[in-house]
Amino acid sequence: MTSERPSRIAVGPSLEPAFARAVTSGGGTVCALDECPDALVWTGGHETFPAVLPASVRWVQLPAAGVENWLTEGIIKAHPQVTWSSAAGAYAATVAEHEVMFLLAGVRALPDHLAATSWTPGDFYPRLGTLRGATVGIIGTGGIGRALIPMLAALGAQSLAVTRTGRPVPGAVETFPVERIDELWPLADHFVIAAPATSETERLIGAEELSSMKPTAWLVNVARGNLIDTDALVDALTRGTIAGAGLDVTDPEPLPDGHPLWSLRNAMITPHDSNPPALRVPAYVEHVTENITRFASGLEPLAVIDPRAGY
Amino acid sequence: MTSERPSRIAVGPSLEPAFARAVTSGGGTVCALDECPDALVWTGGHETFPAVLPASVRWVQLPAAGVENWLTEGIIKAHPQVTWSSAAGAYAATVAEHEVMFLLAGVRALPDHLAATSWTPGDFYPRLGTLRGATVGIIGTGGIGRALIPMLAALGAQSLAVTRTGRPVPGAVETFPVERIDELWPLADHFVIAAPATSETERLIGAEELSSMKPTAWLVNVARGNLIDTDALVDALTRGTIAGAGLDVTDPEPLPDGHPLWSLRNAMITPHDSNPPALRVPAYVEHVTENITRFASGLEPLAVIDPRAGY
Structure with a gap:
């Protein structure tokens, strides 16, 4: 399953340096969403997620541990050819x-x-x-x-x-x-x-x-x-x-x-602050690095979403 | 060092059933303070501690983790032939x-x-x-x-x-x-x-x-x-x-x-209640059992008091 070229990873909605480093550490190369990426690492909410993904995308990493919004909005169902993984476990x-x-x-x-x-x-x-x-x-x-x-x-x-x-x-x-x-x-x-x-x-x-x-x-x-x-x-x-x-x-x-x-x-x-931003970003970066490593090695990412189970 | 007869253990100021069981579990037999005990297990404060211990007593177990009162009152110094142990560690x-x-x-x-x-x-x-x-x-x-x-x-x-x-x-x-x-x-x-x-x-x-x-x-x-x-x-x-x-x-x-x-x-x-009575007694019983076992086997008890160090 290991591909002969480095995995091409897009990061959206914007590319923060910590995530660029995660891609490199995981053995991938950063590319834009319109440059035929193999995978997309998403760091934002479901509201701004692209309506259509390039056909080259085989894996999408989402930043939430609970993905019920992504499921009920039909975002995951609209791309059945893609492996979706959540951040379950990261936090x-x-x-x-x-x-x-x-x-x-x-x-x-x-x-x-x-x-x-x-x-x-x-x-x-x-x-x-x-x-x-x-x-x-x-x-x-x-x-x-x-x-x-x-x-x-x-x-x-x-x-x-x-x-x-x-x-x-x-x-x-x-x-x-x-x-x-x-x-x-x-x-x-x-x-x-x-x-x-x-x-x-x-x-x-x-x-x-x-x-x-x-x-x-x-x-x-x-x-x-x-x-x-x-x-x-x-x-x-x-x-x-x-x-x-x-x-x-x-x-x-x-x-x-x-x-x-x-x-x-x-x-x-406590007002839903058990996972506050200052602790959340480094934890997501670590999760993304691990999953890019797995993807680049042909392994299944951690926390693959099962749409029928709902998580 | 193991003695040929079971260790004779006095318990004071009164004998609660849990401590009688501890003596037996530890391989000793209960006796009164005036019946030539080898050791005394104390469950009360320093105010009621006997002024004079029988010469047969070689070991005294105290119920406090911090024994500064027993030291400053001179109780420990008055019996230099005795090994004193505290409850340090028990709680x-x-x-x-x-x-x-x-x-x-x-x-x-x-x-x-x-x-x-x-x-x-x-x-x-x-x-x-x-x-x-x-x-x-x-x-x-x-x-x-x-x-x-x-x-x-x-x-x-x-x-x-x-x-x-x-x-x-x-x-x-x-x-x-x-x-x-x-x-x-x-x-x-x-x-x-x-x-x-x-x-x-x-x-x-x-x-x-x-x-x-x-x-x-x-x-x-x-x-x-x-x-x-x-x-x-x-x-x-x-x-x-x-x-x-x-x-x-x-x-x-x-x-x-x-x-x-x-x-x-x-x-x-919190008003010095990190070790409340409901949790304290079973913990002390466990510590006493362990130390009687050690004493009966000729081993040094846990938490021997060093009067020069102050604990």
Whole structure:
């Protein structure tokens, strides 16, 4: 499969120096989109993506980890001859770090501590937990879920994974197929939602799932807001059905001013900034370099998109 | 060295069932303090410790990780024929977890996020960091420091250790002897204070040290409050000399109501509850079991106290 000439890689919508270096490091040469490239590395949004790709393009690299917009806009379907890859996994470590932050701040009651203005350890003792010896249910084990598992292991927590097929995930003490997900709600101590947003995962967690969880459970969502039924979550947090939630994504998003989630102390909100620009660009450059190397060597890129699966 | 009869272990001030089981699991037999025990496992404070120990006692296990009170009260000096061991290391993992919580909440700007009532990611972007690729200076690498290193490694952070001798600490990318500690202040991205409280470490960190640190640095103290000059810290936090602090210990402690640290948003205070009772007892039982096993086998117990070093 290795071609005899260097792979010709176009970069759009504009060519930043970091990506030119990535092409060269990966063993390719940069060319313009109208110069018969073998592949296109995209660094922008779906709104400005070219309506028509040159027939020479065999591979397109997209900068998002979740590509539901590219699918629903029909961009991927319009080019069936092309292999599309996402950035799934590229931002995995930084987002997984954010998840660990939410889990630790939750079990250690940091929101309540930050609100305190007096030295009252006895008030906190009954609420203080640890990840050591705890089990964390990880719903969806793409790059983020897989990056999370060793971080949790280092803290002494065990991962219970949920995947579509139930095929064992390395490092997880048990992997459940999605059909058996209901077994997990009363079983795991805490939950991290890291599943792609698809029609199958919409409102995966509603009133019934929340009421099955332990009252000490923290629920973390860094995937997409619509995986959780927000009204049911507000109700559960208000009534103490679960201990709390750490949300980097919400539904609706942006979360409107005055929304009840802003005023619940056991709701930690970060405004979809778990993967901020300063951390995002170098991570995407690294992913692009790896995938160009793979493409130039005739290997399949990482994170090939399966349009039927939706990610 | 293995004795021909089981080691006779007294437990005081009272015998809880968990400790009776620890003695048995460790290969010893429980006896009373007036029945010629070989060793005493203490589960209380220094105030109620026996003034005189039976001459048969060769080893005493204390329940604290920091034993400065036992030293200054002369309890240890009064029994020079005895090997004394502390609980240093026993609570290491749970305290190290607390440190990781502080560091992550700091670099991810959680205190500012929790104060927000509007969805403004752009306000946070310039302040958001990561432990991935960062260096953490660990001052003191007893049990807690050593437990912290692999947790940081799993998050992609590198540890720079400071010890008395500078002998390389496993897992640290570099170990500095305490004489070279000033090199560390501008070098490391963040700091964790995990040193014992001795006359040498009192006010280890003052105005000069704080002003040498990076303005993005987070400083975590879970050791003893007097290792930091509190007034200098308040000044540094107010002026933004460093990014913030996570404090499980303070000076004075308890921190009085109305103290400026309570109202600084970049000061995260937990009231010396990083090792709460619910987590402490099982950890001490585990440590006692290990040390009884070692004692019964003729091995030196873990965490033998060196009165000259002060821990």
